[in-house]
Amino acid sequence: MTVVPAGGVDPSGEELRRFARRFLRGRRLQLIIDGSEPVDVPPVVGEALAEVVSILGRGRPVRVMQENVELSTGEAAAILGVTRPTVVKLMNDGALPYTRPNSSRRVALHDVLTYKEQRSRARREALDELTGDAIDMGVYDEAMRRGREPSDDEPGRDGGR
Numbered sequence: 001m002t003v004v005p006a007g008g009v010d011p012s013g014e015e016l017r018r019f020a021r022r023f024l025r026g027r028r029l030q031l032i033i034d035g036s037e038p039v040d041v042p043p044v045v046g047e048a049l050a051e052v053v054s055i056l057g058r059g060r061p062v063r064v065m066q067e068n069v070e071l072s073t074g075e076a077a078a079i080l081g082v083t084r085p086t087v088v089k090l091m092n093d094g095a096l097p098y099t100r101p102n103s104s105r106r107v108a109l110h111d112v113l114t115y116k117e118q119r120s121r122a123r124r125e126a127l128d129e130l131t132g133d134a135i136d137m138g139v140y141d142e143a144m145r146r147g148r149e150p151s152d153d154e155p156g157r158d159g160g161r
Contacts, residue, residue: 016057020050067113070099070106079112080119090115 029046030038041049055062076096077084090096091105096115098107134140 014057016053020054020057065109067110069109071109071112073105073107076107076112079109080116 029041029049031041032038052062052064071079073084073087073091077087080087087096087107088105091098091107096107097111098105100106131140
């Protein structure tokens with residue numbers, strides 16, 4: 001199921017964001033249908049609803065699907081933010097497990113999300129390592145200082161050399 005922000009919603013999305021923040025603050029959610037007795041909504045459902053509402057409030061569509069659903073290579077590419085041929089290469093290299101129920105390849109959503117998280121973690125670790133190396137060499141402090149002060153190479157620094 002895909003939900004797209006529709007007309008009638010505050011164009012800024014503020015109403016939806018305010019609604020989502022109320023759930024995110026841990027308030028108990030109850031459902032009342034046609035004046036019947038309130039039914040407590042499980043916290044996990046309230047959290048999921050708050051996330052959906054928050055995303056809709058930013059004007060973005062939301063797709064709700066089972067985690068064990070199988071995706072096409074194009075759908076996996078959209079989630080990973082890469083091209084379809086890149087997904088096929090990841091499959092061929094063994095980085096993404098897949099099945100081939102017919103002539104097309106299918107990949108489980110949970111495998112795509114696991115790969116995406118591993119890739120993000122590896123990128124963060126590499127960035128942390130590079131930052132650590134830059135700090136150890138004193139390059140980081142120098143770059144931060146240059147970010148706040150004009151460098152010697154900038155035109156106009158010495159009165160127009």
